[in-house]
Amino acid sequence: MKPKVFITDPIPPEVEKYIGKFCEYKIGNRRWMNSPELFYREIKNVDGLLTRNLNITNELLSKAPCLKIVSNISVGYDNFNLQAMKDKSVLGTHTPYVLDETVADTIMGLIIMTSRKLGELNEYVKKGKWGQTNEISFFGQDVHHSNLGIIGMGRISEKVVRRATLGFEMKVSYHSRTRKKELEDKYDIKYMEKNQLLESSDFVLIMLPLTTETYHFIGKEDFELMQPTSYLINCSRGKVVDEKALINALQANKIRGAGLDVYEEEPIKINHPFLDMSNVITLPHVGSATKKTRLDMAFKAAENLVAGVYNKAPENIVQELRISNIN
């Protein structure tokens, strides 16, 4: 008998076909996903879950006693209750590397859009207003040769560094848990303490995973340190930045603008203050959203899932679950 798996979000047909070769599967629909009762009934006997960002709680795990693996179609895994998964010996996997270049492209897009006011200018032309305003109001700030400060120097940030230094000749500094000496030498970038980085950067890019240590890593005091001409770019997780403090900082002109792909609550509400701020670029969490990259991520996640339900070690077990759960 094939192992049983439940897939919480639609996936590309070729990935569905791949999973179907090895597993009996069901794909969730809105009715199931919005009704815990129905959903829990579906996962009662499953060996594996494939999901984009479903919260894997203690309660969920108790409703799925046969579960061996949860495979995320994402690199972030803040949806995992790691302790509960450890306790129940459930593996958790994610999809690192395959999305790095695509997300780095999105980040460069956010930097350029905010500082050169591309969103506003697009609206201006589309609304037939070209020629009706003094163009000086649309003059932006240069990206090339500016100072980029990166908080969280991991896989994706490294790809940003290559673009920023070699392409835009930006001066890059970074703050992270671990010094990356090789990268410092390769791209001539500097390690800085957080405060020094905030004070000296034209763009502050946040690329931290969401953990208990990084929740609201950027808050009120940090915006006080940033230059009034600087921009905050966040393409990691909304909760890494204290959103109320960011709104206050923007309203008080403590910083000039923000480029955001992520928010404390997603999707953001229709009356969210960001929607009325012309100096804030709001993307709908699409950092990795190209057809190819999303397909690669789904395949990678499917391979991890199949390995897990067949009691083999998947390639991308998340760091915190690696030692205790490998069988």
Ligand SMILES: NC(=O)C1=CN([C@@H]2O[C@H](COP(=O)(O)OP(=O)(O)OC[C@H]3O[C@@H](n4cnc5c(N)ncnc54)[C@H](OP(=O)(O)O)[C@@H]3O)[C@@H](O)[C@H]2O)C=CC1
């Ligand atoms: N908007 C989107 O669509 C996307 C968002 N993301 C988000 O971006 C995050 C980063 O992705 P990725 O680059 O692959 O992840 P990595 O794990 O490679 O990089 C994260 C970096 O943050 C550092 N870090 C972790 N905790 C701390 C801390 N407390 N203080 C300082 N530095 C810390 C890590 O340090 P160390 O080197 O010591 O581990 C690491 O260098 C993901 O977790 C995800 O949430 C990712 C993809 C797309």
Ligand SMILES: O=CC(=O)O
């Ligand atoms: O947010 C996306 C991810 O891959 O993490």
